[in-house]
Amino acid sequence: MNLTKTFIVVLFAVMLSYPAIISAEGDPTTTPGYYPKEYINMKNPLPFNLSVLRDGRKLYTGHCEICHGVHGDGKGDAAxxxxxxxxxRDFTDNHIMSKKTDGMLFYSISRGVHGTRMFAREDIMPPNQRWAVINFIRTFSK
Ligand code: HEC
Incomplete structure (x- = not known):
């Protein structure tokens, strides 16, 4: 392959990957290394049972539904x-949600997702409430 040809091939590769770069920019959590290591494998201390899910649902309705939607599809009225x-986030999207550990969700709920409308909850929701709402969010996907 001569130099001009190589240059053209590289140019095309860059052009083709551009839309992917742009669409990935919309969701900062897809940036490699986004989640701090100490959060990724954090274990949810709460059991996945009816009473926790009831608490989680109450919290979700009060704090999250306006954006994430009644059905968890990310189409809440405000959004x-x-x-x-x-x-x-569309919590019904199994493809995305199955890649997220509870620890990752805990990180985003606690600290917010910088550059999006998802703001930090660590000052307004005690950890157990954040874990309960995570269990509830899991009910939207398989
Ligand atoms: C003001 C609107 C708004 C509210 C209220 C809101 N969120 Fe979000 N949430 C967002 C946006 C915007 C994103 C970013 C989606 C993205 O990064 O693509 C997001 C992302 C998320 C994510 C995905 C984080 C990740 O790491 O993938 C989780 C989990 C989440 N929100 C949970 C909650 C919970 C729980 C509540 C209620 C306590 C809540 N959100 C309230 C707008 C909101």
Whole structure:
């Protein structure tokens, strides 16, 4: 392959990957190394049972539903009317949610997702409430 040809091939590769780079920018949590190591393998201290899920649902309705939606699909009223970019996480998306550990979700709920409308909850929700709402969020996906 001569130099010009190599240059053209590289140019095309960069152009083709560009839309992927742009769409990945919408969700900061897909950036490699996004989650601090100490959070990734954190264990949810709460059992996955009915009483915890009831608590989680109450918290979700009060704090999260307006953006993440009644059905957890990320199409809550505030997000739809406000045309949020990125839109809130779609908890019904098994493909995304199955890759997230409880610790990762705990990190995002505690610290927020910088550069999005997802703000930090660590000052307003005690850890057990954050863990309970995580169990509830899991009920939206398989
Ligand atoms: C003001 C709107 C808004 C509210 C209220 C809100 N969120 Fe979010 N949430 C977002 C947005 C926007 C994102 C970012 C989605 C992305 O990164 O693509 C997000 C992302 C998330 C994620 C994904 C984080 C990850 O690491 O993948 C979780 C989990 C989450 N929110 C949980 C909650 C919980 C639990 C509540 C209630 C306590 C809540 N959110 C309330 C807007 C909101």
């Amino acid at each position: 739809v009317i406000g045309k949020f970019n990125p839109m809130p």
